[in-house]
Amino acid sequence: MNSPDTGFPITLTVNGVPRSLVLEDARVTLLDALRERLDLTGSKKGCDRGQCGACTILLDGVRINACLALAVSHDGASITTIEGLADGDVLHPVQAAFVDHDAYQCGFCTPGQIMSAVGLIREGQAGDDPERVREGMSGNLCRCGAYAGITEAVLAAHAAMNAPDVLPGGHLSEDAA
Amino acid sequence: MNRFDYIRAGSVAEAVAAHAAGAAYLASGTNLLDLMKGDVTRPERLVDISRIFGLDAIETLPDGGTRIGALVRNATLAHDPAFAKAYPAVAEALLSGASAQLRNAATTAGNILQRTRCQYFYDTASACNKRQPGAGCDAIGGVTRTHAVLGWSEHCIATHPSDFCVPLAGFDAVVEIEGPAGRREIPLESFHRLPGDAPERETELAPGDLVVAVRLPPEAKAFAAHSRYLKVRERTSYAFALVSAAVGLTFAGDRIGQARIALGGVALKPWRARAAEALLAGAIPSPELFARAADAALQGASPSGDNAAKIDLARRIVVRALTLAQAGTPARIPALPASPFGA
Numbered sequence: 001m002n003s004p005d006t007g008f009p010i011t012l013t014v015n016g017v018p019r020s021l022v023l024e025d026a027r028v029t030l031l032d033a034l035r036e037r038l039d040l041t042g043s044k045k046g047c048d049r050g051q052c053g054a055c056t057i058l059l060d061g062v063r064i065n066a067c068l069a070l071a072v073s074h075d076g077a078s079i080t081t082i083e084g085l086a087d088g089d090v091l092h093p094v095q096a097a098f099v100d101h102d103a104y105q106c107g108f109c110t111p112g113q114i115m116s117a118v119g120l121i122r123e124g125q126a127g128d129d130p131e132r133v134r135e136g137m138s139g140n141l142c143r144c145g146a147y148a149g150i151t152e153a154v155l156a157a158h159a160a161m162n163a164p165d166v167l168p169g170g171h172l173s174e175d176a177a
Numbered sequence: 178m179n180r181f182d183y184i185r186a187g188s189v190a191e192a193v194a195a196h197a198a199g200a201a202y203l204a205s206g207t208n209l210l211d212l213m214k215g216d217v218t219r220p221e222r223l224v225d226i227s228r229i230f231g232l233d234a235i236e237t238l239p240d241g242g243t244r245i246g247a248l249v250r251n252a253t254l255a256h257d258p259a260f261a262k263a264y265p266a267v268a269e270a271l272l273s274g275a276s277a278q279l280r281n282a283a284t285t286a287g288n289i290l291q292r293t294r295c296q297y298f299y300d301t302a303s304a305c306n307k308r309q310p311g312a313g314c315d316a317i318g319g320v321t322r323t324h325a326v327l328g329w330s331e332h333c334i335a336t337h338p339s340d341f342c343v344p345l346a347g348f349d350a351v352v353e354i355e356g357p358a359g360r361r362e363i364p365l366e367s368f369h370r371l372p373g374d375a376p377e378r379e380t381e382l383a384p385g386d387l388v389v390a391v392r393l394p395p396e397a398k399a400f401a402a403h404s405r406y407l408k409v410r411e412r413t414s415y416a417f418a419l420v421s422a423a424v425g426l427t428f429a430g431d432r433i434g435q436a437r438i439a440l441g442g443v444a445l446k447p448w449r450a451r452a453a454e455a456l457l458a459g460a461i462p463s464p465e466l467f468a469r470a471a472d473a474a475l476q477g478a479s480p481s482g483d484n485a486a487k488i489d490l491a492r493r494i495v496v497r498a499l500t501l502a503q504a505g506t507p508a509r510i511p512a513l514p515a516s517p518f519g520a
Binding site: 008025026027029048049050053056059062063064065068069070072073116119120123125129131132134135136137138139140 | 178180181182183185203205206207210211214215223225227252256275276277278279281282413414415512513514
């Protein structure tokens with residue numbers, strides 16, 4: 001147990017690099033820890049209430065809203081942000097697909113959209129069905145309305161990554177296609 | 178957000194011991210942190226239960242039932258192949274709720290304990306008997322399309338927002354609790370309270386009680402071949418229910434064996450429709466029978482404001498869900514889970 005007097009020391013592995021920090025206050029969200037303490041401002045603060053998806057990151061490999069997670073509660077976690085996707089100058093396939101398919105206009109929601117798409121493809125629930133992609137991406141709002149391009153980009157990235165088709169979890173019987 | 182003491186509990190006993198007046202348990206925090214950011218709730222202490230070992234298991238019990246640990250994520254449960262096959266309406270309800278990001282974080286216990294999404298409860302400038310007992314209710318006479326048509330009182334017309342809880346109530350789930358007074362169980366159907374004259378008391382939990390698991394009985398699996406969850410909302414995805422229904426049927430020849438029906442979005446608790454179930458049991462299914470069952474399910478409904486349309490909407494959703502359940506559980510959860518526009 002820690003008290004406000006001593007602060008809360010935590011370590012996060014962010015984009016493969018261990019980062020230690022001392023939170024002076026338990027109220028710090030993962031989003032604020034990334035943006036304000038670790039200077040990783042790619043994850044955006046849109047609504048800060050879990051409604052827009054602009055802060056989407058991968059936490060231990062799974063997409064979540066960083067604005068609705070307390071950093072202190074996730075001591076030891078492994079995090080991937082938009083800054084951790086590209087390999088040097090080589091874009092991640094989802095990033096490349098967003099460029100190819102004009103999947104943004106102002107760009108504010110884009111890091112969250114891309115992280116959410118990476119998470120969706122990993123979850124293996126979208127396959128090549130645009131309806132499942134739209135449903136799977138519904139936690140990411142785009143006020144510019146680039147949804148058509150976003151859907152195309154996710155489908156193209158899924159194909160380019162040769163991602164496995166739908167996991168068994170989506171199936172309710174053995175004979176499902 | 179107010180300042181709070183933060184305590185990470187290593188065990189259920191430690192968590193219960195650390196709980197004190199003004200404290201709240203923290204699992205993922207998808208609802209709690211949202212409420213704290215809006216100053217709707219101001220806990221003085223958060224007891225973090227997210228690291229407690231053993232609370233994140235999905236277990237098959239010796240009797241064939243299923244025990245879902247308090248910390249099992251909504252997405253993990255919905256995508257568990259054995260669970261989805263045994264309880265397809267529960268999986269479909271889970272996948273129709275919130276967004277993928279939230280389902281990846283939100284827990285079993287957090288879901289059943291989530292607070293109402295009544296906008297007057299969220300708006301601290303509005304009067305709300307839940308937030309401040311005796312303050313009044315600004316929802317009454319306000320914008321009420323998300324509000325109750327069953328079981329409401331002049332003190333509160335809010336609804337319970339969970340999709341997950343609707344089939345849980347329909348299929349006789351039981352909530353396992355550990356607290357200062359020891360271990361006990363409450364049927365999910367009677368876990369949430371109707372508002373009456375004390376809308377600030379939302380569940381049967383006593384102070385310090387910790388939900389440790391939710392159990393589904395083996396009998397619920399009998400409905401797996403004819404189960405659906407259907408949900409009408411203001412957009413196709415990522416919205417709370419205006420009205421929803423979980424339905425399960427068994428068949429004996431050309432007759433219905435047993436029926437299970439629960440409604441969401443209509444009351445401050447998931448609404449089990451036992452009179453409708455009784456009417457369906459042993460009967461030959463027909464559109465007329467389903468219409469009578471829908472009437473029985475909405476028996477006693479009355480608008481709490483400008484929301485009379487929800488009563489007719491709920492009747493139609495019951496008929497539609499029964500019709501879909503009779504046709505059979507789909508081989509795969511539809512692309513748009515629980516949507517009337519889905520396949």
